[in-house]
Amino acid sequence: MKLRVLVAILLLAAARPVLAQQGSLAAAVVPFVEKQSLAGAVMLVSDKQRDLAIETAGFADIANRKPMRADTLFWIASQSKPITAAALMILVDEGKxxxxxxxxxxxxxxxxxxxxxxxxxxxxxxxxxxxxxxxxxxxxxxxxxxxxxxxxxxxxxxxxxxxxxxxxxxxxxxxxxxxxxxxxxxxxxxxxxxxxxxxxxPFEVFLDKRLLRPLGMTDTTFWPAEARVARLALSYRPDAAKTGLQATPIIQLRYPLSDKSRGAMPAGGLFATAADCSRFCRMILNGGVHEGGRILSEESVKALTTRQTPSSMQESYGLGFAVGPDTAGHGGAHATSMNIIFKTGRITVWMVQHAGFPADGAQARGAFEKAAALVK
Structure with missing residues (x-):
């Protein structure tokens, strides 16, 4: 028993520099990593001008003790939908x-x-x-x-x-x-x-030429090459005993992920980093402008981010965005999310890779959002 406790203490001591070497965002999430309900996360807070904070906690690969990094790549799944909608709105702006x-x-x-x-x-x-x-x-x-x-x-x-x-x-x-x-x-x-x-x-060519490249979203792709796959966070799900996590493939996609014979799926096929998602959201927050260049009209941004579903429906959805009274964003199947808060002029990006996320998933994201609100 003493040996088991000592081993646990040593493992925790070895992991802690990776888990808690950063600021308030990481500190809010580390408890969920330590109790093995979350493998790791990349967290970002931005305003209209710049990223205010980008922090990491935990692991991209638990077995190999590979830490999350700011440039870790994630399958963002349905978080692709707002990006696809924005691409189409370029054609709306052009009258096509x-x-x-x-x-x-x-x-x-x-x-x-x-x-x-x-x-x-x-x-x-x-x-x-x-x-x-x-x-x-x-x-x-x-x-x-x-x-x-x-x-x-x-x-x-x-x-x-x-x-x-x-x-x-x-x-x-x-x-x-x-x-x-x-x-x-x-x-x-x-x-x-x-x-x-x-x-x-082809959709992916238009997307890259007219939206991703102008925004500097250089890591966003349907087909991550091997160098990017090396930066991809593994996906996890609760283990059979519900006491920890086990790695799981992305069952919705075919491997290898770099294989371009896989269909480009506008509804959920993109891989991206936190910084790339922030660039997209910042363009939306700035009314369609990125670094002085106009990507979308203000009218198109308004259409994307305000309710388009009839008032008779319970669901509040814009064009590719889930929307609230003063927010617009989207999540993905493996629990990533990006959110724009128009009232405060803030953006939050939460990047994790979890299938079948347990109840602690909402708690972990909630802890991040609470800490994010305090970032100066």
């Missing part, structure tokens, strides 16, 4: 797309798409919808499309964007467009496909 244009204007395979009128275990009755789904519907999850296509198996990146979206066109809508909120990767991916068709470029 209107938010209330029907999807079929750009993607003729959607012409004649039907909606489910009745459904039971033996039959499905289809009918023509009262109206066709629009670009706006795709970006605010009211298109009537399902979460994903049945063709997107075994992983979400199994198909090219064009093929995947063709599958959405062949799938009946689950609800009348504009009548119901249903969180939908299919809708966001369809918006990404519209970017391809209108711009004449």
């Amino acid at each position: 797309v209107r938010l209330d244009d029907p999807v079929e204007k750009f993607l003729p395979e959607f012409k004649g798409q039907m909606v489910v009128a009745e459904k039971d275990k033996d039959r499905i009755l289809l009918k023509s919808p009262a109206r066709q789904a629009t670009v706006r519907d795709c970006l605010n999850h009211t298109s009537g499309m399902p979460f994903k296509s049945a063709l997107e198996e075994p992983t979400l990146d199994a198909l090219s964007l064009a093929t995947g979206v063709r599958g959405h066109a062949l799938t009946p809508l689950e609800a009348e467009p504009g009548s119901r909120y249903r969180y939908s990767n299919a809708g966001i991916n369809t918006a990404g496909r519209i970017v391809e068709v209108v711009s004449g470029m």
Whole structure:
């Protein structure tokens, strides 16, 4: 028993310089690392001009004692959605797309798409919808499309964007467009496909040329090369006993992650660093301007970050952004998040890699957000 306690003390002593060598953000999160409910985190606070603090806690790889670093890479999953929506709004600003244009204007395979009128275990009755789904519907999850296509198996990146979206066109809508909120990767991916068709470029090329590169988001990609994979934080989930963590692959994606035959998935395929996410959010916070250059119009930023779902719906969603009275942001499947607080002019970025996050996950992020509010 004494030997076991001594070993535990020595291990904790060895880890502590990695866990708590920084400031108030790291200090707020270290207790969750020490009790093994969180592997590690990169935390960032920014204002309109600059990053005010970027701190790390814990490990990107627990088994190899590899610490989190400021430039650690993360799969941001659905945190990709606001970035995709911003890319499409560039085309709106150029007058090439209107938010209330029907999807079929750009993607003729959607012409004649039907909606489910009745459904039971033996039959499905289809009918023509009262109206066709629009670009706006795709970006605010009211298109009537399902979460994903049945063709997107075994992983979400199994198909090219064009093929995947063709599958959405062949799938009946689950609800009348504009009548119901249903969180939908299919809708966001369809918006990404519209970017391809209108711009004449593959989505990832347009995204890089018109948004990522101008913002200096040099680590953001659908396909991290091996050098970036070396910086990727491992994903973790609670172990069987619920007393610790075990490493887990990203089951939604196909390996190797650098393989460009994996489909670019606008709804959730991006990898990024905390600093890159901050650059994107800072452009939004500055009304579409980055370092003196305009990326988006103020009107487009307002559309992205204010409620676009009908007031009759409980869900408050902009275009690619989850929105509150004075906030806009998004999270990802492995618990990353970025949040813009317009009233205070602040941005918070919380980067972790956890699948099946336990209850402590919300507590850890809450501790970070509380500490972030005090950063000067």
